[in-house]
Amino acid sequence: xxxxxxxxxxxxxxxxxxxxxxxxxxxxxxxxxxxxxxxxxxxxxxxxxxxxxxxxxxxxxxxxxxxxxxxxxxxxxxxxxxxxxxxxxxxxxxxxxxxxxxxxxxxxxxxxxxxxxxxxxxxxxxxxxxxxxxxxxxxxxxxxxxxxxxxxxxxxxxxxxxxxxxxxxxxxxxxxxxxxxxxxxxxxxxxxxxxxxxxxxxxxxxxxxxxxxxxxxxxxxxxxxxxxxxxxxxxxxxxxxxxxxxxxxxxxxxxxxxxxxxxxxxxxxxxxxxxxxxxxxxxxx
Amino acid sequence: xxxxxxxxxxxxxxxxxxxxxxxxxxxxxxxxxxxxxxxxxxxxxxxxxxxxxxxxxxxxxxxxxxxxxxxxxxxxxxxxxxxxxxxxxxxxxxxxxxxxxxxxxxxxxxxxxxxxxxxxxxxxxxxxxxxxxxxxxxxxxxxxxxxxxxxxxxxxxxxxxxxxxxxxxxxxxxxxxxxxxxxxxxxxxxxxxxxxxxxxxxxxxxxxxxxxxxxxxxxxxxxxxxxxxxxxxxxxxxxxxxxxxxxxxxxxxxxxxxxxxxxxxxxxxxxxxxxxxxxxxxxxxxxxxxxxxxx
Amino acid sequence: xxxxxxxxxxxxxxxxxxxxxxxxxxxxxxxxxxxxxxxxxxxxxxxxxxxxxxxxxxxxxxxxxxxxxxxxxxxxxxxxxxxxxxxxxxxxxxxxxxxxxxxxxxxxxxxxxxxxxxxxxxxxxxxxxxxxxxxxxxxxxxxxxxxxxxxxxxxxxxxxxxxxxxxxxxxxxxxxxxxxxxxxxxxxxxxxxxxxxxxxxxxxxxxxxxxxxxxxxxxxxxxxxxxxxxxxxxxxxxxxxxxxxxxxxxxxxxxx
Numbered sequence: 137x138x139x140x141x142x143x144x145x146x147x148x149x150x151x152x153x154x155x156x157x158x159x160x161x162x163x164x165x166x167x168x169x170x171x172x173x174x175x176x177x178x179x180x181x182x183x184x185x186x187x188x189x190x191x192x193x194x195x196x197x198x199x200x201x202x203x204x205x206x207x208x209x210x211x212x213x214x215x216x217x218x219x220x221x222x223x224x225x226x227x228x229x230x231x232x233x234x235x236x237x238x239x240x241x242x243x244x245x246x247x248x249x250x251x252x253x254x255x256x257x258x259x260x261x262x263x264x265x266x267x268x269x270x271x272x273x274x275x276x277x278x279x280x281x282x283x284x285x286x287x288x289x290x291x292x293x294x295x296x297x298x299x300x301x302x303x304x305x306x307x308x309x310x311x312x313x314x315x316x317x318x319x320x321x322x323x324x325x326x327x328x329x330x331x332x333x334x335x336x337x338x339x340x341x342x343x344x345x346x347x348x349x350x351x352x353x354x355x356x357x358x359x360x361x362x363x364x365x366x367x368x369x370x371x372x373x374x375x376x377x378x379x380x381x382x383x384x385x386x387x388x389x390x391x392x393x394x395x396x397x398x399x400x401x402x403x404x405x406x407x408x409x410x411x412x413x414x415x416x417x418x419x420x421x
Numbered sequence: 422x423x424x425x426x427x428x429x430x431x432x433x434x435x436x437x438x439x440x441x442x443x444x445x446x447x448x449x450x451x452x453x454x455x456x457x458x459x460x461x462x463x464x465x466x467x468x469x470x471x472x473x474x475x476x477x478x479x480x481x482x483x484x485x486x487x488x489x490x491x492x493x494x495x496x497x498x499x500x501x502x503x504x505x506x507x508x509x510x511x512x513x514x515x516x517x518x519x520x521x522x523x524x525x526x527x528x529x530x531x532x533x534x535x536x537x538x539x540x541x542x543x544x545x546x547x548x549x550x551x552x553x554x555x556x557x558x559x560x561x562x563x564x565x566x567x568x569x570x571x572x573x574x575x576x577x578x579x580x581x582x583x584x585x586x587x588x589x590x591x592x593x594x595x596x597x598x599x600x601x602x603x604x605x606x607x608x609x610x611x612x613x614x615x616x617x618x619x620x621x622x623x624x625x626x627x628x629x630x631x632x633x634x635x636x637x638x639x640x641x642x643x644x645x646x647x648x649x650x651x652x653x654x655x656x657x658x659x660x661x662x663x664x665x666x667x668x669x670x671x672x673x674x675x676x677x678x679x680x681x682x683x684x685x686x687x688x689x690x691x692x693x694x695x696x697x698x699x700x701x702x703x704x705x706x707x708x709x710x711x712x713x714x715x716x
Numbered sequence: 717x718x719x720x721x722x723x724x725x726x727x728x729x730x731x732x733x734x735x736x737x738x739x740x741x742x743x744x745x746x747x748x749x750x751x752x753x754x755x756x757x758x759x760x761x762x763x764x765x766x767x768x769x770x771x772x773x774x775x776x777x778x779x780x781x782x783x784x785x786x787x788x789x790x791x792x793x794x795x796x797x798x799x800x801x802x803x804x805x806x807x808x809x810x811x812x813x814x815x816x817x818x819x820x821x822x823x824x825x826x827x828x829x830x831x832x833x834x835x836x837x838x839x840x841x842x843x844x845x846x847x848x849x850x851x852x853x854x855x856x857x858x859x860x861x862x863x864x865x866x867x868x869x870x871x872x873x874x875x876x877x878x879x880x881x882x883x884x885x886x887x888x889x890x891x892x893x894x895x896x897x898x899x900x901x902x903x904x905x906x907x908x909x910x911x912x913x914x915x916x917x918x919x920x921x922x923x924x925x926x927x928x929x930x931x932x933x934x935x936x937x938x939x940x941x942x943x944x945x946x947x948x949x950x951x952x953x954x955x956x957x958x959x960x961x962x963x964x965x966x967x968x969x970x971x972x
Contacts, residue, residue, distance in 0.1 A: 141607050144607075144610075145607045145608060148609045149519060149609065151511065153515060153519075155507070155511030155512050155515065156528065158508060159508060159512045159583070160532075163531055163532070163534050165550075166538065166543075169546060169550055216439075217442055220435065220436050220439035220440070221443065224437055224440035225440055228437070229440065231780070237444050238444055241443040241446070242443050243706060244447060244703075246702075247630070247633050247702035248450070248637070249636070249639065249694055250637065250639060251637070251639040251670050251691070252450070252454065252637070252698075253450075254670075254674075255457075255670065255687070256450045259457050259688070260449060260453045283442075287443070300813065300817035301817065303778075303813060304818075304819065304878065304881075305819070306775070306778070307775065307810060308807070308810065308829070308830040309805070309830070309885060310833050311425060311429050311803050313432045313433075314833050318829070319819055340539070341540065341541065343539070343540065343640045344540075344640055344667070347674075347675070348670075348671070348674050370539055371541075373542070374544070374640060377544075377545050377549075377644065378644060387549070390545065394546075397541070402534070402537055405533075409530070426801070
């Protein structure tokens with residue numbers, strides 16, 4: 137009986153180890169394939185030149201730039217909105233129907249599939265507001281997509297600021313907003329920035345929403361305004377891999393694009409994690 | 422009122438307005454999605470949409486049958502759950518209960534990497550690595566199958582399931598585990614008779630959110646599942662190409678004339694998708710809240 | 717109840733009741749607190765003494781479920797009237813908390829925080845900071861390192877910094893909410909010295925669970941029990957010949 141239990145335990149633990157090993161293996165295999173096949177495609181020309189010869193040669197410069205525009209555009213919209221919402225929810229909102237509605241909206245927006253955001257962006261920004269398929273429409277759509285992420289991260293950052301600071305400031309006859317601005321926000325900003333940076337990774341990688349709101353298969357030049365269509369890394373990778381003119385021949389380009397995209401996302405996440413841990417250590421002190 | 426009070430009130434109103442944006446956005450999203458979806462039913466009966474077994478949007482007469490796409494999403498998601506839930510929970514148990522803290526601190530960020538990889542990169546990896554692998558190993562006519570999609574979606578759902586389950590398992594009070602160990606149970610008996618049941622609702626919430634992610638995922642499934650709109654058998658359908666709701670929207674939206682029945686049919690599909698994930702989220706939140714209460 | 721204080725009355729409270737939701741936490745409190753002296757609130761934990769203290773600068777307003785009835789006049793002005801500006805009130809009635817709570821800023825910025833926000837010019841700051849730190853008996857220890865983080869100070873120094881920070885706003889009344897409960901005996905005695913010095917210029921109200929402290933520094937003492945003000949009198953009177961049985965039980969029990 138006792139030895140049976142021991143044997144069962146050995147088997148169970150071995151299985152748990154194997155499962156964990158498999159998960160780690162997935163990470164390594166995916167990274168290995170992309171990195172080992174992609175790095176030889178990457179050079180200065182690949183990053184800085186336009187695609188040539190019906191996208192079978194040349195670089196991915198416009199796709200990189202397009203992704204950068206989307207990051208800047210959607211962050212410029214979502215960051216202030218998200219941070220202000222988080223301040224409202226953590227510092228001002230009183231429990232009640234309104235607050236419940238906002239919390240509910242945030243968690244449901246967070247769980248809505250990205251392609252549904254794409255449909256919404258198409259119906260509202262592209263068609264109804266007549267902005268057209270453009271950087272602006274796509275940025276607005278992506279901004280809504282990452283808004284819940286930014287709000288949640290900012291809320292968490294605000295909650296880590298001790299209540300003592302608020303009490304101390306209020307007791308000095310300082311108004312609520314001045315207290316938030318001068319005492320609460322300075323302490324919360326690193327956490328907020330971390331959340332914002334993490335959502336940059338999201339923006340860079342999302343494909344379905346921009347597919348419906350303005351990403352172009354191929355453009356001969358860079359966009360000249362926010363009302364232009366654009367190329368973007370994830371959509372470019374999709375196009376090359378599934379409907380390019382010569383899928384087999386452009387494999388190196390595909391791997392290169394995938395690697396650049398992966399590098400952007402992982403570097404951004406690394407920066408965020410570094411800021412977070414740096415900031416945590418500082419607080420402990 | 423003093424100037425200062427007016428300023429404070431003004432700022433509070435501005436902050437409230439920002440907070441209300443999410444509610445407005447969700448409402449607008451529902452309105453625009455449902456309105457364009459509803460327009461389909463001016464020309465095409467709801468009953469056909471819900472029961473027709475064919476999705477032939479460009480045939481004459483057109484068939485906008487939801488079923489093959491809905492069941493396509495369902496079979497891929499079921500496969501993903503079968504694949505990722507045992508693996509994810511096992512990994513979560515290993516990280517929180519067995520691994521020494523140093524290794525756990527390495528394993529956690531490693532699994533987080535999976536959450537950072539963009540879905541199109543998963544799709545690309547699936548296309549160039551997993552599709553040929555599935556085809557050759559199982560001797561299938563094509564490697565673009567529901568199974569391939571399930572595996573990729575399963576991998577993508579892993580970080581959600583692992584980190585949330587791990588949270589749930591770690592929050593089981595130590596006293597409970599020690600109580601069991603003190604009765605002479607082995608560590609494993611304690612895990613599966615005491616710790617895992619105590620963390621069950623947290624783990625279930627994790628699984629629900631994983632399902633929500635899987636059902637809404639677009640690019641990956643579109644690139645690896647072959648996209649043929651036929652009603653899948655079960656389990657044989659796992660080994661054949663399949664088409665999900667998400668892939669249909671992304672694939673066809675580029676080619677439809679705006680305002681056509683086909684266009685509206687895609688919005689109707691989007692509405693079904695939205696309602697499905699909406700329900701899943703509410704259930705997940707409900708489970709999560711209950712489990713917070715219990716501890 | 718002591719009559720006609722020699723320096724006059726600073727705070728008059730009449731029939732104050734307070735509820736947290738359905739919980740009736742303070743019952744019909746009436747008390748007159750004298751000017752330029754130290755008044756101590758004592759009583760077992762949960763008796764309402766801190767809650768009552770926080771009524772005097774309306775810090776309880778921050779708790780959503782909290783409801784207050786009754787009158788609190790400070791210098792003749794009803795602080796719960798509609799016209800009262802809570803922000804101005806808190807400038808006049810400063811507060812030092814149980815746990816030292818300096819901001820994560822330099823010593824200098826901690827002190828200048830209040831005056832700056834209240835519109836004093838940058839040029840005045842060095843003098844204001846120096847005076848406040850001197851009154852808080854911290855100047856000698858930190859005058860050469862005003863730019864280091866306040867979080868690097870010891871607990872006792874932090875608490876004196878918080879006192880100095882309150883003084884820099886030039887209040888009339890200072891409320892102390894168990895200011896020494898997190899400190900060692902040496903730091904405690906330094907804070908007590910500061911308080912005795914401050915009463916020359918300010919009205920001090922201090923909540924303490926330490927009866928020796930109340931006996932050492934206060935002129936008047938109020939004893940609270942389960943939301944009631946049981947007895948209020950000169951400190952000597954309370955400790956030597958309390959009128960109420962409950963007061964005596966509490967004092968003898970703790971002194972014994």
